[in-house]
Amino acid sequence: MDTLPPSSAPPVTGSGCHGGRETMEAAARAAGKSEAMDRLAKDYPRGPHDQPQSMCPAFGSLRVGLRMRRVATILSGSACCVYGLTFTSHFYGARRTVGYVPFNSETLVTGKLFEDIRDAVHETAKPEDYDAVIVTNLCVPTASGVPLELLPKAINGVRIIGIDVPGFGVPTHAEAKDVLSGAMLRYARLEAEAGPVARPRNLVEGERTIALIGELFPADPMGIGALLAPMGLGLAPQTPAREWRDLYAALDAVAVAAVHPFYTASIREFRAAGRPVVGSGPVGVEGTAAWMDAIAKAADVPAALLDAAKARMLPAIKGAMAGAPIKARITVSGYEGSELLVARLLSEAGAEVPYVGTACPRTEWSDADREWLEARGTHVQFRASLEQDVHAMLDAKPDLALGTTPLVQKAKELGIPALYFTNMVSARPLFGPAGAASMAGIVAAQTGGRERFARMVSFFEGVGTPERAGYGFKSKPEDPPGFRDRQRKLRAAKAKAEEAVGT
Numbered sequence: 001m002d003t004l005p006p007s008s009a010p011p012v013t014g015s016g017c018h019g020g021r022e023t024m025e026a027a028a029r030a031a032g033k034s035e036a037m038d039r040l041a042k043d044y045p046r047g048p049h050d051q052p053q054s055m056c057p058a059f060g061s062l063r064v065g066l067r068m069r070r071v072a073t074i075l076s077g078s079a080c081c082v083y084g085l086t087f088t089s090h091f092y093g094a095r096r097t098v099g100y101v102p103f104n105s106e107t108l109v110t111g112k113l114f115e116d117i118r119d120a121v122h123e124t125a126k127p128e129d130y131d132a133v134i135v136t137n138l139c140v141p142t143a144s145g146v147p148l149e150l151l152p153k154a155i156n157g158v159r160i161i162g163i164d165v166p167g168f169g170v171p172t173h174a175e176a177k178d179v180l181s182g183a184m185l186r187y188a189r190l191e192a193e194a195g196p197v198a199r200p201r202n203l204v205e206g207e208r209t210i211a212l213i214g215e216l217f218p219a220d221p222m223g224i225g226a227l228l229a230p231m232g233l234g235l236a237p238q239t240p241a242r243e244w245r246d247l248y249a250a251l252d253a254v255a256v257a258a259v260h261p262f263y264t265a266s267i268r269e270f271r272a273a274g275r276p277v278v279g280s281g282p283v284g285v286e287g288t289a290a291w292m293d294a295i296a297k298a299a300d301v302p303a304a305l306l307d308a309a310k311a312r313m314l315p316a317i318k319g320a321m322a323g324a325p326i327k328a329r330i331t332v333s334g335y336e337g338s339e340l341l342v343a344r345l346l347s348e349a350g351a352e353v354p355y356v357g358t359a360c361p362r363t364e365w366s367d368a369d370r371e372w373l374e375a376r377g378t379h380v381q382f383r384a385s386l387e388q389d390v391h392a393m394l395d396a397k398p399d400l401a402l403g404t405t406p407l408v409q410k411a412k413e414l415g416i417p418a419l420y421f422t423n424m425v426s427a428r429p430l431f432g433p434a435g436a437a438s439m440a441g442i443v444a445a446q447t448g449g450r451e452r453f454a455r456m457v458s459f460f461e462g463v464g465t466p467e468r469a470g471y472g473f474k475s476k477p478e479d480p481p482g483f484r485d486r487q488r489k490l491r492a493a494k495a496k497a498e499e500a501v502g503t
């Protein structure tokens with residue numbers, strides 16, 4: 001394709017995740033991205049929390065691409081965004097190159113940026129190195145309408161996939177994982193429908209498999225495999241996939257388990273391939289029994305096999321839960337998408353769980369968990385904002401708060417024992433007997449520290465909190481006399497002046 005005509009839309013360079021969402025979205029629509037924005041709005045509906053309150057959402061899709069073998073990743077976005085994203089990806093051990101096509105106002109408005117991206121793709125797409133090249137438009141190129149859909153679909157057999165992952169269209173990094181997973185599944189599904197495709201590694205001929213959706217703790221797929229084996233079922237490669245040909249094997253499963261329930265675009269592709277989808281996950285005794293029933297129904301497993309599998313697996317989980325009871329009041333909040341399953345496991349183990357908040361949206365695949373929790377008096381908040389999570393914690397006064405970094409910080413300031421959901425809870429098995437036993441230990445260790453927290457809070461009372469934070473003070477820092485009063489008057493005068501302009 002030749003030089004792209006200059007975009008009629010003005011370049012959007014001065015905004016970002018701290019700019020106005022409406023402004024950025026309007027710019028994207030004016031620049032020809034209405035279809036992409038409509039699809040994102042449909043797949044990832046907004047709620048009370050409609051703006052990322054955690055890391056840049058594009059980190060989710062970036063991580064999915066970086067974890068795949070023989071897949072190259074190129075970002076198109078503001079340098080500061082790309083710096084943050086590459087820093088974070090290397091912090092999490094990417095050990096892979098992240099490609100970047102820089103731009104300025106001129107290359108953005110003349111369409112030269114698109115040409116630069118196309119050149120970069122041609123340069124990168126070497127079949128001896130890669131199966132696929134992923135190009136991601138971040139906020140500014142999306143708002144400016146950089147048309148990744150006009151890139152060639154393949155170069156020398158290397159697949160080219162362009163996605164828009166703007167912070168003003170994808171509310172969480174969890175959902176951004178789905179943006180890329182869904183785009184790759186779609187590509188692979190169309191390839192498989194068009195003719196023969198590469199044989200997936202480790203394919204067992206004739207085996208009936210279940211495909212799992214969600215980034216799970218490494219031991220969890222094995223635990224789930226142990227539940228499936230007595231039903232005559234194996235495990236297909238997970239979504240997000242680890243290499244391209246895994247996508248074919250996942251699409252070839254007899255049924256799909258949406259363990260993480262927010263992968264809307266991926267589920268659409270599995271459904272288009274004719275695969276039934278099962279929600280929830282095998283947590284605790286009740287959750288595991290219900291999940292095994294649902295899987296058996298979706299995969300046409302004979303009743304006798306199902307009964308035998310349950311008779312073998314459920315007593316082990318029951319035993320593990322009985323041996324690790326939890327006696328505590330716990331609030332749960334996070335942005336991973338597994339919050340309801342964690343709350344369910346805690347609740348079945350004996351914990352009182354008054355509140356669970358997730359930054360992810362409500363979908364039909366979390367309905368069973370929501371209903372189960374609500375029937376036990378838990379308030380379930382989808383698209384929960386940090387403010388809602390904090391208020392719930394203040395209201396519930398838990399023995400332990402599981403949550404995001406700012407929530408944990410707030411809890412510790414108040415002397416409430418707290419654990420970071422992503423690092424501490426997501427980094428443990430959740431399913432089967434291993435999951436049943438894993439939570440009790442950390443809950444006991446943390447709630448046991450409550451008295452120590454209370455002593456620390458009283459010892460540091462009034463020190464290191466907002467205005468008194470810092471170092472180098474010889475004594476307890478105090479405000480200069482009259483300072484607060486003067487600031488209050490200044491603010492009032494400013495507000496009055498703004499009001500006068502408005503009338």
Ligand code: SF4
Nearest residue numbers: 016017056081139167
């Ligand atoms: S790409 Fe990410 S970091 Fe950059 S402006 Fe958008 S949401 Fe913010």
